[in-house]
Amino acid sequence: MAGxxxxxxxxxxKKARRTQARVRENQARRAEREALAMQxxxxxxxxxxxxxxxxxxxxxxxxxxxxxxxxxxxVSLKFQFTSEIWLQIGAAVLFFAIGGILFGFATWYLSxxxxxxxxxxxxxxxxxxxxxx
Numbered sequence: 244m245a246g247x248x249x250x251x252x253x254x255x256x257k258k259a260r261r262t263q264a265r266v267r268e269n270q271a272r273r274a275e276r277e278a279l280a281m282q283x284x285x286x287x288x289x290x291x292x293x294x295x296x297x298x299x300x301x302x303x304x305x306x307x308x309x310x311x312x313x314x315x316x317x318v319s320l321k322f323q324f325t326s327e328i329w330l331q332i333g334a335a336v337l338f339f340a341i342g343g344i345l346f347g348f349a350t351w352y353l354s355x356x357x358x359x360x361x362x363x364x365x366x367x368x369x370x371x372x373x374x375x376x
Contacts, residue, residue: 281361284354292351300347301340308339 252260287295312335320328 277361281358284358288355288358292348295351296344296347299350300343300345302343304343304346305336305340308342309336312339 309332313332316328316332317324324332
């Protein structure tokens, strides 16, 4: 050990080590973001599914898609709306609301499954640490 020479790393080995370091950094950042998202979700889920579906699905989705639809329709018609167009916009908003409710339910269930996986992994890590000691 005392008499051993340090060997210089080849360029490929240096590149591989830099890549590994970047991968570890990205994984750490991703884990941080995931933990923060799960904290936010735990607060949101306490308010209940109905609250989430109404807020995120019905209001947010319907409002966003309706505004985009009206703007695109307005640009194509040079903002000369007739009574027929208002009827079309009303029907579109109704369909956007139905789609928003479906969107809210879908994102609720996706977020719940993600949260449960996160919590299972988190408790699994704790259990693994306890068994090692």
